[in-house]
Amino acid sequence: MKELNLQNIRQQLDVMDAQLTELFEKRMELCREVAEYKIHTGKPVYDSTREKQKLEAVTALAHSDFTRKGTYELFSQIMTISRRLQYGLLAAHGQAMDMGFTMVEDLKRENVRIAYQGVEGSYGHGAALQYFGREADVYHVKTMEDAMVEVEEGRADYCILPIENSSAGAVSDNYDLLVKHDVYIVAETELPVSHALLGLPEASLEDIRTVYSHPQALMQSSRYLNSHRDWKQISTVNTAVAAKKVAEEKNISQAAVASPAAGELYGLKALETSINHNKNNVTRFIILSRIPVYKKGSSKVSICFEGAHRSGSLYNMLGNLIYNDINMLMIESRPIPGRSWEYRFFVDAQGSLSDAAIQNALKGISEEAVSLRILGNY
Structure with a gap:
């Protein structure tokens, strides 16, 4: 008897799920019409006031604390999906965000100067020679920030800095410097490390x-x-x-x-010799330029963003990657100076700035984030 009741309940759930799917598709069609209207009027996709009012209204229709919370979460996701649909339509109609980057066939490697931190014999020195060649015009500066300033002020065409180690993790200070200085990641190289x-x-x-x-x-x-x-x-x-x-x-x-x-x-x-405990120790170095370019065929995009300081903000930002089937390769958080317990996030994602999926995802993040910066495509 219990088995028959369970089957009956499941059949009812199947009917309801089919109805919900049908209603969801109808709702998405209406959202598509809203997007068409916004395309012609230039109105923004994200209207926080309207969204707040809508969530309050649908939540009020629920009859218990549990279903009110569930209704809020459900409709938050539905509206998030609606926005991503609209961002994609805007991009398809030529209203994608301006990335600010230019695609080039290759990076200039001849008659260039490269700054690195440290002195001759450092791993940064070795990484510079590995990427640019043994005869490259490389010179050293005292600090990581000095290397960035050399590029920013035009004395060097590139600088090379460590950003991550396979055993020790991220070089956190350099993430902060990427936000502070007007430079762009144009390439990377990995150097085996044996101490x-x-x-x-x-x-x-x-x-x-x-x-x-x-x-x-x-x-x-x-x-x-x-x-x-x-x-x-x-x-x-x-x-x-x-x-x-x-x-x-x-x-x-x-x-x-x-x-x-x-x-x-x-x-x-x-x-x-070989005193580092991880014998497969590798440091990833990034190459920085003051010119925002990316090489044709580049497959990694690095961004930095700040979300609103509220529940679900990071989830919504990253949802733009999920919705566009983009593989996230890395995420790192860093404290925001002057704002206790608030963080900015650094993300590496697979793709190119020329990809429609990347353009749609970045459009969505830019609309909903407090700030977004594209650090490079390489």
Whole structure:
């Protein structure tokens, strides 16, 4: 008897679901007509006042706390889907947002200057030569921000900065700098990382008391370094700067965590090799330009956006990617200066600025976000 009742209930649910689907399609047709009207009048798709009034009205029709909350969530999603339909129609009628980028056949790599942070022998130096060639005109600056300023003010055509490591994660400060400076990501390159413990030629492991390196290199080698409890670990701005410091100060008790190439360059001895605990350690470097261009065939778009500080804001932003079948590759959050517990989000998505799906998604995000910036397509 219970089985028969369950079957009957399921049959009723099937009928209702079919009715709901039919009504949903009719609603989408009406939304399509609304989009046509907005195309001709130039009215914005997103009307927060109208949406708030509508949600309050439909929620009031429900008869319990549970169904009121469910009704609110249901109609929030229906209206979100409606907006995405309208954004796509606007884009199809030539009302897509201006991306501000120009597609080029290839990036200029000859007769260009490239700035990197650190000194010769750093991983940034190696990444620059890997991407631009061993004979490239590269030069170093003191800080990551200095490298960006070199590009921004026209003294360098490109700069190269680390943005992510496979074991230590994001280089968070560089995400903040991407928002601060008027530069664009035009390419990326990945450099395998193998740290060595470098000391003076006459030094041995028993002599070491202090180890210098960049904070991420110390983190990536922490298991090895922490096994030597009497070693003091001190951060420097760069791995090669640490190697240079040890070479210049000639203190037998000092060592640096840096690349074997830096050791050769500064005349240091590898006391231990491959001390990073992740042996598949790779750092991803981005190449930045002051000119907003993207190479034909580029397959990754990086954006930064801020959503309204309310429930569901991030979900709605990312829903524009889902609706347009766009694969999100990475998301990173960073605090917004001066606004406690509020964050901006950095997202990498698969695609090109020339793709209709990417254009539709960015149009939707731009309409609903507090701010949106396209960082690059590469």
